[in-house]
Amino acid sequence: MWGISPQGAASKAAFRAKYSLPFTLLADENHSVADSYGSWVEKQNYGKTYWGVARNSFLVGPDGRIVTVWTKVKPEAHATEVLAALREARAALI
Numbered sequence: 001m002w003g004i005s006p007q008g009a010a011s012k013a014a015f016r017a018k019y020s021l022p023f024t025l026l027a028d029e030n031h032s033v034a035d036s037y038g039s040w041v042e043k044q045n046y047g048k049t050y051w052g053v054a055r056n057s058f059l060v061g062p063d064g065r066i067v068t069v070w071t072k073v074k075p076e077a078h079a080t081e082v083l084a085a086l087r088e089a090r091a092a093l094i
Helices: 009-018 032-036 075-093
Strands: 002-005 024-027 040-045 048-053 057-060 066-070
Touching: 002 032, 009 024, 057 075, 066 075
Parallel strands: 002 024
Antiparallel strands: 040 048, 057 066
């Protein structure tokens, strides 16, 4: 499991340490991964338009194919959804 966002490596290390995250965080400073996954999008806030990352998650199978996509993720409940989908995907492999 990894998390990817356009902030730099130092930011990632501090965030991972602050929240004791048990997975790797990757820096996508040129947003090429976000572009590839369709997550680098035009946004609007208070009438201003800008480009940024959509809060999406992707469950990728062992074969490299996307198994599940979650869009407009709300962090508070998302871990439960991902763990359930991961358990289901693993059960399907057995």
